[in-house]
Amino acid sequence: xxxxxxxxxxxxxxxxxxxxxxxxxxxxxxxxxxxxxxxxxxxxxxxxxxxxxxxxxxxxxxxxxxxxxxxxxxxxxxxxxxxxxxxxxxxxxxxxxxxxxxxxxxxxxxxxxxxxxxxxxxxxxxxxxxxxxxxxxxxxxxxxxxxxxxxxxxxxxxxxxxxxxxxxxxxxxxxxxxxxxxxxxxxxxxxxxxxxxxxxxxxxxxxxxxxxxxxxxxxxxxxxxxxxxxxxxxxxxxxxxxxxxxxxxxxxxxxxxxxxxxxxxxxxxxxxxxxxxxxxxxxxxxxx
Numbered sequence: 205x206x207x208x209x210x211x212x213x214x215x216x217x218x219x220x221x222x223x224x225x226x227x228x229x230x231x232x233x234x235x236x237x238x239x240x241x242x243x244x245x246x247x248x249x250x251x252x253x254x255x256x257x258x259x260x261x262x263x264x265x266x267x268x269x270x271x272x273x274x275x276x277x278x279x280x281x282x283x284x285x286x287x288x289x290x291x292x293x294x295x296x297x298x299x300x301x302x303x304x305x306x307x308x309x310x311x312x313x314x315x316x317x318x319x320x321x322x323x324x325x326x327x328x329x330x331x332x333x334x335x336x337x338x339x340x341x342x343x344x345x346x347x348x349x350x351x352x353x354x355x356x357x358x359x360x361x362x363x364x365x366x367x368x369x370x371x372x373x374x375x376x377x378x379x380x381x382x383x384x385x386x387x388x389x390x391x392x393x394x395x396x397x398x399x400x401x402x403x404x405x406x407x408x409x410x411x412x413x414x415x416x417x418x419x420x421x422x423x424x425x426x427x428x429x430x431x432x433x434x435x436x437x438x439x440x441x442x443x444x445x446x447x448x449x450x451x452x453x454x455x456x457x458x459x460x461x462x463x464x465x466x467x468x469x470x471x472x473x474x475x476x477x478x479x480x481x482x483x484x485x486x487x488x489x490x491x492x
Contacts, residue, residue, distance in 0.1 A: 207443055214440045215486075218433060218452045223459020225429040226296035227467060228421045229288060235409075235418030238288035243401035244419065245284050248426025249434075250390035250397070257387035264380060264388050271376040276389035279369035280430065281396065283362040290362075293355040296467075300460035302359040304337040304482065306453040309367035310446050318371045325488050326447050333454045333485025339478035340457060363453075370446045373438060382438035386431065454482045 232241045264272060291299050307330050314320035377385055409415050441449045458479045 211440060211444045211448065214436050214443075215448075215452050215455070218436055218440065219455035219459055221429055221433045221436075222452065223300065223456040224463060225425055225433075226287075226291070226300045226456075226460045227463040228425040228429060229291050229299075230296045230467070231421040232418045232425065233288065233291060235412065235414035235416075236422070237404060238285060238292060239400055240404050240406050241288045241418075241422060242285035243397040243404075244422045245288075245426045245430055246280065246390065246393050246397035247401065248423050249280075249430040250394040252427045252431045253383075253387045253390045254394075257383045260381060260384040261388050261391065263384045268377060268380060269388070271372055272385065272388040273392050275369050275372050275377065275385070276392045278365040278372070280389060280434070281393050282365050284430075285400075286358040286362040286365075290355045290358040293352040294359075295464070297457065297460050297464045298341070298356070299359055300457045301337055301340045302356055303363055303366075304333065304453045304457060305360060306363040306366045306370075307447055307450040308334055309364050310370055310450045313364070313367045314371045314374075314446055317368075318375050320371065320374070320446065322445075322447060326445075329451070329485045329488025330447065331485075332488060333451070333482050336454070336478045336481030336485060337457075339481065340475055343474040343478065366453075367450065370441055370450055373441050374446045377438075378442050382435045382442070385438050386434045389434070390431070451486045454486045458482065 229241065236244065287299060311322055311327065311330055315322065373385070437449065437452075440452075461475060461479070
């Protein structure tokens with residue numbers, strides 16, 4: 205498969221996987237606290253990646269481990285908890301929409317802190333995608349007036365973390381295999397995640413049927429939505445640009461909205477228009 209076709213294939217697969225992650229978080233929060241959910245997500249991902257990729261970490265050079273640690277912090281550890289906490293107050297759809305700010309933050313941070321260049325069409329694409337995102341946010345606020353929108357700040361912080369992560373990966377870890385990066389990331393996070401989990405009342409509630417049911421959703425989220433998705437994402441960053449890779453966050457709300465339909469969340473005509481505008485933004489942001 206040609207590189208151009210392959211990058212679009214990876215982008216689509218990631219959109220499907222990560223677009224489904226928000227409904228999994230919602231289901232997981234039924235029986236788990238945000239801290240339990242975030243830590244279990246990391247632990248399940250770590251166990252999966254260590255099993256399939258432990259030998260690959262030998263390819264990480266000693267001086268690269270500091271970047272492995274930084275990308276694990278910004279790319280997974282902090283956002284895992286921020287999204288879980290945010291979705292106790294805002295819907296999975298709104299959370300996925302706000303995550304679409306990641307490409308804009310990637311451009312800003314990449315230009316200011318990493319000296320990365322970008323084309324005018326990429327800027328236009330990000331702006332157009334942002335307009336579509338704002339349409340969805342405003343429409344969501346009108347239709348869900350009881351949601352606490354102060355919690356949206358947590359998702360905005362998470363998007364800044366993602367933007368920092370993708371720039372670190374592109375600049376400092378482009379020569380490291382995606383499986384090595386992913387396994388190294390979660391090896392670093394495993395012990396801190398275990399500490400967080402066992403600092404909660406997890407051991408006293410783990411036998412509850414509701415908790416066990418929620419854990420099944422988080423196993424899927426950890427293995428597929430985090431472990432496998434990270435490998436694909438790191439590969440996508442290496443074969444394209446940071447802006448194109450993070451433009452997946454423009455497609456994620458579209459997938460999340462369709463999951464929302466199955467969970468009794470309704471799409472409005474304005475939301476369909478916003479989704480279409482977002483797709484235009486993705487196309488333009490991919491231009492080189």
